[in-house]
Amino acid sequence: MIARTGAIGLLAATLIASAAVAADKVTVAYFLEWPTANQVAQVDKTYDKELGVEVEWRAFGNGNEMTQAMVSGDVDIAYSQGFVPFVVGVTSGAPLKLVGIAVTYAENDLCIVRDDAGITKDNARELEGKKVATPTGNVTHYKLLRTLTHLGVDPAKVDIVQMNGADAAVALVRGDVVMACAFGGPIDRMRTVGKPLMTGAEQEAVGINTFDIVSATDSFAAEHPDLLRKFLAVTDAANAAYAKDPSAVYEVVSGAAGMDLDATKAMMANFSFPSNEEQLSANWLGGGVQEAAKGVADVMTATGNLDKPLDDYSKFVDPSFLK
CATH class of the missing domain: 3.40.190.10 (Periplasmic binding protein-like II)
Incomplete structure (x- = not known):
């Protein structure tokens, strides 16, 4: 099962991850063909300017690959990682923190x-x-x-x-x-x-949410909290700009996502990008996400996709970087 086969490799790589963070560059995992509002800041290098370091964006095929790259020390932050791969990862011992909500698509x-x-x-x-x-x-x-x-x-x-x-x-x-x-x-x-x-x-009105997350390695969050806060602040500003005038960002986002313009518009029409303030609410990092993590792990265990869930997932969720 996922938990059994992945736990040894994930735990063995923890020391590598803790030593891999470099203050002169931040590596961020993301998906192609997944258009998000923050890609305007990715293209115009607002992240680099505000963080004061080079921000390298590295494309991945799925959320489990993101987890493995973070555990090995190749990636510091994962943007729009799937919630299930994150839950599987931390259940198996991956040293990760959920620090924000990237996109919702209920x-x-x-x-x-x-x-x-x-x-x-x-x-x-x-x-x-x-x-x-x-x-x-x-x-x-x-x-x-x-x-x-x-x-x-x-x-x-x-x-x-x-x-x-x-x-x-x-x-x-x-x-x-x-x-x-x-x-x-x-x-x-x-x-x-x-x-x-x-x-x-x-x-969503009753707290049944569908979403991708922003995660970071424990070591990066501990060693560079200022960079993580700035990353989330830049993302929040990009999301606000999109909410104010969606038509102004479609062309840039479609290019960054590797999609045609019509497909980008259609997909983003069903996306929502919650503000930092909204993410701190009870439905999200104020309790809802922690509850959902436990619920997802229990379901995956019952269906044979995890050996055993953890009793509590609260320690893997840290809302402090949104403040």
């Missing part, structure tokens, strides 16, 4: 109910005894369980079937399941036969 991760089922959030208990498709052991699965509980549905009485997004969409359209959950493109196909049980906005 409307891109939903559960769609067939129209002919007649089930809405108001009578959601009718899902009990029926088949629901979802990828398991990830945030989508965790959000499904949280949503069911919030709506008064007993998850144990729902026939939850493991299906990846594309298969779940086919099953929903075909009528094999009454509801299907997924993220990204499959949701569009699901919408041809149904509607969300809860919209992304409705989920």
Whole structure:
């Protein structure tokens, strides 16, 4: 399992990570084809100017690769790292801290109910005894369980079937399941036969969030807290500029993300970039993220993707750099 196979390598590399931080350069992991508001500051080198050091941006294919690079000492900060890879990493011994929320995208991760089922959030208990498709052991699965509980549905009485997004969409359209959950493109196909049980906005309003994070190595956070605070401050300013005038940043962001302009606009339309002040609220680093980390770890353990969750994830979340 992930925890067993990764723990030895992660723990063995901790000493390497603690010795790798260099004061004259900061290395930041990010994703291509994932357009975020802060990429304007990346392109015009605002980060370099405000931090007073060279900021190197290094592209990765997934969040687990980011974790490994941070543990090995090759990366100081990961921007828009997936929440699940972070939870897996720290559960396995990776010396990381969650220091901020990079982007939220609740409307891109939903559960769609067939129209002919007649089930809405108001009578959601009718899902009990029926088949629901979802990828398991990830945030989508965790959000499904949280949503069911919030709506008064007993998850144990729902026939939850493991299906990846594309298969779940086919099953929903075909009528094999009454509801299907997924993220990204499959949701569009699901919408041809149904509607969300809860919209992304409705989920976020009750603390059921979908998001990527900003993480840093323990050593970098301890040795260069001023640089980490400045990094988050520059990000906050870029997010505010985007919120004020989105059209002014699309072209620059599309180039930095390696995407065409229309695709960039379409994707960012479903993104939200919370301010530092918002991130300090109870829904986020004020308690919600810590609770979500434990919930995700419990779900992943129950589905065999982790050997054992930790009792508490609070020590891996540090909101102080946002202040």
